[in-house]
Amino acid sequence: MTVPFAAADSGSGPLTWGQLAIWDAIERTAPDDRYFNFGRILKVPGVRTPAEVCAALGGLVAAHGALRTRLDLAGPRPRQRLAARGELPVERCSGDPEAVLAGLSARAFDYQAEWPLRVALVMDGPRVGHVVLAFCHVAADGLGADVAVRDLRVLLLRGAAALAGRSAPRPLDLAHWQAGPEGRRVAARAARLWEKVPHEVMFDRRAGAGERPRVRRAQLASPAMELAVRAVAARHRTSTSTVLLAATAALVGRMTERERCAVLPIASNRFRRDTARIVGMVSQEGVFALDGTGRPFGELLRAADPAALRAYRSAFHDPADRMRGGWAQPLCCFNDQRPARPDPAPCAPEEIRAVLPASRMSWPLGQDRLNCRFCVHVTGNLEVSLTADTVYLPRPEIEGFLYGLERLLVTEAGA
Incomplete structure (x- = not known):
């Protein structure tokens, strides 16, 4: 299955400080960098069909730029590329959600070509019982993943209107701020x-x-x-x-x-x-x-x-x-x-x-x-x-x- 997503914004820029830090760790750990993959499991509220869950997933990726951001590694320094639209692959399966998460997390991400989120729908008969999310660590940390899971639950319960008008912070904006005058002053205080x-x-x-x-x-x-x-x-x-x-x-x-x-x-x-x-x-x-x-x-x-x-x-x-x-x-x-x-x-x-x-x-x-x-x-x-x-x-x-x-x-x- 694939989930289409569409947003109004796109662009490219430097990595944030957090992205730079984890990228350095990934480079020094490769080819064992699957170590940094992690995930979350959401028990789906109510009775939801795969189509309903996929619609919510599309809204989630559209709302949060990090989930549609990949890396550009062609130059001397890595950069982030934010895409406005695309399609997210989604697996449909049955079984133990923890085992499904282990499978999704077992291989390293392709940081340039792959979206930084892997998803599986664990079926309970005709309905979706759990959504399993495996995150690339360049895109999210643990608390960021918790924000994504909360927003996905809100989308499932209340629909796309629940996030309408709510501007989610973007890593791209944070990176530009960190490179600017105020960000450099903060960096200098930390350096001391x-x-x-x-x-x-x-x-x-x-x-x-x-x-x-x-x-x-x-x-x-x-x-x-x-x-x-x-x-x-x-x-x-x-x-x-x-x-x-x-x-x-x-x-x-x-x-x-x-x-x-x-x-x-x-x-x-x-x-x-x-x-x-x-x-x-x-x-x-x-x-x-x-x-x-x-x-x-x-x-x-x-x-x-x-x-x-x-x-x-x-x-x-x-x-x-x-x-x-x-x-x-x-x-x-x-x-x-x-x-x-x-x-x-x-x-x-x-x-x-x-x-x-x-x-x-x-x-x-x-x-x-x-x-x-x-x-x-x-x-x-x-x-x-x-x-x-x-x-x-x-x-x-x-x-x-x-x-x-x-x-x-x-x-x-x-x-």
Whole structure:
């Protein structure tokens, strides 16, 4: 099936800062760049035929320029090309929506020729039960994908009139603003924050030949760590994300025998009117630096709050400045992807100890290339994963980091 779409706007221009950042990561990860694909699954409200769902999809792509933008890689620098009209291929299938999403995400996008959105309609008899959307990361980040899913649901419930007159921000407009005088002033302020952190690779010593495939991901699902993180955040009056970021930095400092640890946390950058509701790639790395990683964890947390604030302020930056300036390149990242982050909450130590046996470790991913040597992701109900280059961090140390993170936080919570 194909879905036609038509809009009034088209054009070309430079990439946004967020697009530049993810494009650099994609180039350094290829041919394993399918790693960056991600998706969403929408349970279709009411009874909808394929034709009705396809009409809503056409309206969605027309409304959001990022979903009809491809890259031009012919020149010295990549550029984005916004198309006014075209046809989006749509699969029609049956089965488990999660399995369908895995299939859609399993191969890298053709960034020049393919639309940055893959869609499948999962049928429930004659009606559409679920819409499965796989996004190219150049076109959207997680919060941008959430905007697209919300708008698709609105279109299904209320029709095209629901989005009429509502001007969606476009990546092309954001790119032009970033290249202009005000954007350059913002970039200069961010550059000053980056320049204060020395260039340093955190994992700079090879531990061996590595495995095949070389990059491995371990994931720890730990109800005890979830309770402990909320309890520690409540005691120190900070966020659960800051607790996890500080704990990650503390353990990385100990593993690498460094008193100063630099980590790149991913920030959403959705604090401006032109980024709050954009379907686009806006999130970027900031730079988080923590000194004295061997100190008691409570002391580290007091230093982590202002360091995290500086990191998030540094995240809205021009990656071209970073490449020219020799800024911090720790190859060590932290990405809290939880859409809703639980509030801090006290918890009795015995409750935390009671669920410790429920912790489960799994190894969901292996591939040959990645742009980063060490990357922590936080998802769901505090499922923490570590994706690492086994040349620098062998499999036992990957597993040891995750259990060490659990142990540090459970101990800090008094359990």
